[in-house]
Amino acid sequence: MRKVFGLPVVVVGALFAAAPYFIAQAPYESTMGLIQKIMYFHVPSWIAMYAAILVCGVSSAIYLFQNKPAADRYAVSAAELTVLFGSMGLVTGPLWGRKAWGVWWEWDVRLTSALLLELIFVAYLLVRKYGGPGSEKLAAAAALFGMAVAPFVYKSVDIWRTVHPKTSVVPTLPKVMAGPLALTALAFLLLFFVLLTLRARLAERQAVLDELYLAHED
Amino acid sequence: MRTAWLVLRKDFAIEARSWEVLTTTLFFAAACVLVFAFAFVREGKAVEDAAAGILWIAIAFSGTLALGRTFERERYGETLRALLLAPAPRPALYVGKLLGMLALLGTAELFLVPMVAFLFQATLFSRPLLLVALLSGGTLGFSAVGTLFAAMLVRARSRDVLLPILLYPITIPVIIAGVRGTSALLAETPDEPTAIMWIGILAAFDVVFVTLALWTFEPLMTE
Numbered sequence: 001m002r003k004v005f006g007l008p009v010v011v012v013g014a015l016f017a018a019a020p021y022f023i024a025q026a027p028y029e030s031t032m033g034l035i036q037k038i039m040y041f042h043v044p045s046w047i048a049m050y051a052a053i054l055v056c057g058v059s060s061a062i063y064l065f066q067n068k069p070a071a072d073r074y075a076v077s078a079a080e081l082t083v084l085f086g087s088m089g090l091v092t093g094p095l096w097g098r099k100a101w102g103v104w105w106e107w108d109v110r111l112t113s114a115l116l117l118e119l120i121f122v123a124y125l126l127v128r129k130y131g132g133p134g135s136e137k138l139a140a141a142a143a144l145f146g147m148a149v150a151p152f153v154y155k156s157v158d159i160w161r162t163v164h165p166k167t168s169v170v171p172t173l174p175k176v177m178a179g180p181l182a183l184t185a186l187a188f189l190l191l192f193f194v195l196l197t198l199r200a201r202l203a204e205r206q207a208v209l210d211e212l213y214l215a216h217e218d
Numbered sequence: 219m220r221t222a223w224l225v226l227r228k229d230f231a232i233e234a235r236s237w238e239v240l241t242t243t244l245f246f247a248a249a250c251v252l253v254f255a256f257a258f259v260r261e262g263k264a265v266e267d268a269a270a271g272i273l274w275i276a277i278a279f280s281g282t283l284a285l286g287r288t289f290e291r292e293r294y295g296e297t298l299r300a301l302l303l304a305p306a307p308r309p310a311l312y313v314g315k316l317l318g319m320l321a322l323l324g325t326a327e328l329f330l331v332p333m334v335a336f337l338f339q340a341t342l343f344s345r346p347l348l349l350v351a352l353l354s355g356g357t358l359g360f361s362a363v364g365t366l367f368a369a370m371l372v373r374a375r376s377r378d379v380l381l382p383i384l385l386y387p388i389t390i391p392v393i394i395a396g397v398r399g400t401s402a403l404l405a406e407t408p409d410e411p412t413a414i415m416w417i418g419i420l421a422a423f424d425v426v427f428v429t430l431a432l433w434t435f436e437p438l439m440t441e
Contacts, residue, residue: 064437112394119387126383132375138384141370141434145363145388148426152391 008194015187022180029177035099038092040180043170044188045088046114050150051192052082056121057147060140069207070200072136075143077199079124081192086118101163110164113153120146221306225314226321232291233322239287240322247280247330255337269340270400274356274393276330281323281360282382285368288318293372308436315369316431319361327353345403348413352403355420356396359427360389366431370438392427395420 019040029036056078062071093111094104105111120142127139157166173181233239251272258268292298301311331353335342342349367384371377399416402409 064434067437113391116387116390123383123387127374127380130376131380134373135375137438138367138370138374138380141366141438142384142388144430144434145427148430149388149391 005194005197008190012187012190012194015183015190019180019184019187022183026177026180027174032100035096038096039177040184042089042092042096043181044185045085045092047185048188048192049082049085049089049117050154051189052078052085052196053117053121053147053150055196056082056124056143057150060143060147064137064140064144070204072140073200073203073207074196075140076125076128076136077196077203079121079128079139079143080199081195082121083118083125084195085188085192086114086121090115090118097163106163108162108164109156109160110153110162113149113156117146117150117153120149219310219313221310222314222317225301225311226317229288229315229318230321239284239291240325242287243280243284243322243326244329246283247276247326248333250276250279251330251333251337267401267404269334269338269342270397270404272338273330273334273342273400274397276334277323277327277357277396278360278386278389278393280326281319281357281364282385284322284326285319285361285364285385286378286381288315288322289368289372298369298372302439308439309432311439312365312369312432312435316361316365319365320357323357323361324354327357340404341408342400342404345408345410345413348403348408348410348417349400351417352396352399352413352420355417355424356392359392359420359424360385362424362427362431363389366435366438369435392420392423395423 023037023040026037026040028034056075059071059074059078062068063075093114097106098104124139124142124146127135127142131138154167156162157164158168170181254268254272254275258265258272289298292301302308331342331349334340364381364385368381371381371384374380395416399413399420402412402416
């Protein structure tokens with residue numbers, strides 16, 4: 001376990017150490033200048049959030065239909081990471097918007113729906129915390145609905161006219177910008193993977209500990 | 219299908235004895251509209267576009283209340299457990315409950331829509347068919363998710379708080395579509411293409427939500 005796990009940790013560390021250099025190398029965008037470089041944080045955090053939602057939704061479905069506790073541990077870990085990466089996106093977004101659009105927040109479809117998606121997973125965590133026994137399944141259903149709403153959030157910029165750039169922007173970036181972005185996106189995804197594994201392991205340890213307590217009381 | 223019908227008839231029979239849920243829901247909806255009227259009326263005139271928002275917020279709030287009350291009643295009598303023990307297909311129970319919810323909210327809307335139209339001088343009836351499509355699409359999406367979560371929350375602690383916490387974020391896309399579609403109809407010259415686009419989006423959400431709810435109801439209600 002530890003041997004396999006060590007490699008991603010080293011790679012993530014190396015990627016995050018190298019990222020500032022490559023981001024500094026990338027050229028300034030013609031109209032926005034320096035502020036545009038926040039993209040190298042903003043886009044990867046949303047990519048990591050979508051990955052987390054996918055993991056959370058799929059493992060919730062597995063938990064619901066096959067009743068595997070391990071799947072539930074991955075689901076709750078992924079939900080926490082969804083909230084984490086989502087809040088990174090929601091912080092970097094307004095910082096960028098303040099300079100590019102002149103306002104911190106614009107009530108357009110993309111921003112509103114992204115905030116909603118974040119709220120669904122905050123609700124997931126709240127239900128698990130305060131729902132009492134049996135709330136895991138309830139939360140799992142919420143995660144499935146969250147996963148169903150996620151593609152709508154992603155495609156919303158293409159359906160409506162919004163201030164937010166469209167999904168077609170990222171694939172058509174010039175090579176000098178696409179390179180660093182791919183690097184940071186990979187770093188965020190690997191970071192997600194490392195954190196997910198750690199958090200799920202922690203949940204597993206807690207489950208084992210709980211069982212030991214129960215056995216001790218009997 | 220027969221099971222769904224029986225569940226619906228049972229709920230109707232209980233409701234017809236006391237009228238508890240319907241009257242409280244209606245009163246609450248009316249109170250909602252009045253509270254918003256105080257917030258949005260300036261110098262005797264409502265803020266433009268406020269009517270659509272007020273109508274849908276009243277529907278969503280009173281819907282939450284009604285969901286809570288109907289399932290609270292099931293919990294008191296432990297009747298939900300009895301229903302689940304019955305040798306009936308689970309999705310049929312869900313459909314029955316959902317139909318009951320739709321009937322209840324539909325009745326509430328019958329009162330709410332004229333009330334909003336009257337109080338805010340909104341031209342809600344200029345395109346009746348489109349309005350009905352918007353209302354039924356929105357109500358279906360809202361109740362599909364609401365019935366599922368309310369049924370599951372029967373067993374949970376602090377269910378009164380958790381229902382809105384879960385329900386609002388998930389159903390807000392539906393409510394947004396309803397509000398935007400309705401306000402398109404309320405414009406000086408009703409904007410039909412926009413309203414039809416929002417009806418399409420509502421229909422898409424309805425399909426997704428109802429499918430998901432039917433699919434997850436069975437494993438969720440099994441202990």
